[in-house]
Amino acid sequence: NRVMNRNKLYTIVFCVLTSISLLGCKDDVTEEITKLQVDRAFSPTGLAATIVDKTGVRLTWKAVNNAKTYTIEVFETADFSGTPTKTVDNITFLQVPYTLTGLAGDTQYSIRVKAVGEGVTDSKYVTATAKTDAEQIFQNVNTAKLTATSVALNWPAGQTATTITLTPGNITRTITAAEVAAGEAVITGLTGETLYTAKLLNGAKVRGTITFTTPLDLGGAIAVTPADNLATLIANANAGDVFALFPGTYNINADLLITKTISIKGAKPSDKPIIKGAVFRMKANAGLSLKDLDIDGTGALDGNQAIVYTDASDAAYGNLSIENSNIKNYVKGFIYVNVKALIESVTIKGNLISNIECNGGDFIDFRTGLAKTLNFSNNTVYNSVIARDFFRMDPTGSTNFPAFTSIITVATNTLNGVCNGAANRLFYVRLAKHEIYSSKNIIANSGGILTNQASTIIVPANFTANNYFNAATYMAGSATSG
Structure with missing residues (x-):
């Protein structure tokens, strides 16, 4: 018993001493935990990269307790090899979010951030990637x-x-x-x-x-809109001017005096401008080119022809050219020359011509003038020349200009329902010197004739591959057929 009591005593004494020892160490253990000592800064966490303003990168991360500043490095290589494209040091957390600027557009970047503390080694890097947007430094086009x-x-x-x-x-x-x-x-x-x-x-x-x-290529032409006064522009034109008319309606209802050689064309051939009620009066030996227009004679003064030569002259007028246009709704006819006028050339090509009544004149009507050459090709004419002649050239033209032979070429046209009277001629040409060439034309639905004038020179060899459909009298009823 004495031995057992002694052992119990020793055990009690040991436990008491151990407790005292532990109590004595309590303050030291607590102090150690609250003052954790490490030899390296902690790495930032939560690093995120967002593109701003196309080439800026906005970086955010969470603060590190033992970091004084942060360092950012930017690379164009995925493995961070080589020299950084950009390095930013000494960033405090008060500057976070931090935006990187001055980067290239349309570029994939690898970005890393580390914490820098005092008396400790820098943290390990944390990384992120970002691709900048394509830049836009172009300024608006002037x-x-x-x-x-x-x-x-x-x-x-x-x-x-x-x-x-x-x-x-x-x-x-x-x-x-x-x-x-x-x-x-x-x-x-x-x-x-x-x-x-x-x-x-x-x-x-x-x-x-x-x-x-890019705007329409006007080729140096003067742009004209329906808001402009076309008649005034033409009256003040200089020789060689080209007027490009934008789509819309140009209400003229008057004579346009052509005193200088000019050109008038549609700016957009697929959307032809409408010139309404205009009579082009040729004066002072001028030439005229009309192209890609819709020429509507509704409202023309006295129902006159589209083109009228006004001034008599011994000198030649410039070239007359009418191409790729619509010509319609003229009462008296298409072209009228009833003065002493010599024209260098007349070219009428690729037009759609309709409702030219010819009440008071013939379709192309030379009474006292002469064209050195007249080329009428690739046109379609319908509902026109109801009871008159198509080409009329009176002998006075040769009287006024005896030295010239008029060369008339008519090719690849479609003439439907023209010259319907039994005595209405396709060619009523009585010039002293002329040549007529007709080929590959379609004359359809007409009761007229080719000609009934012996003075109209029809050479069969010059009339080739013409097609007369429902127009039998062009062969049988002509003084000379072809």
């Missing part, structure tokens, strides 16, 4: 520097770029150092009325993208 065939493209002066590409057309244009300094490059060789996309590149990286549409 319409004053935009033509049908060229454009001036601008960007901030001094901003580096190497090439400009344009589509369609697969155009690639190298940018010179002078153009970089000026921030402008002029691109030529473009096509009118075309939507282009231009890209500004530095190497393979896109620095700007812009679209623009």
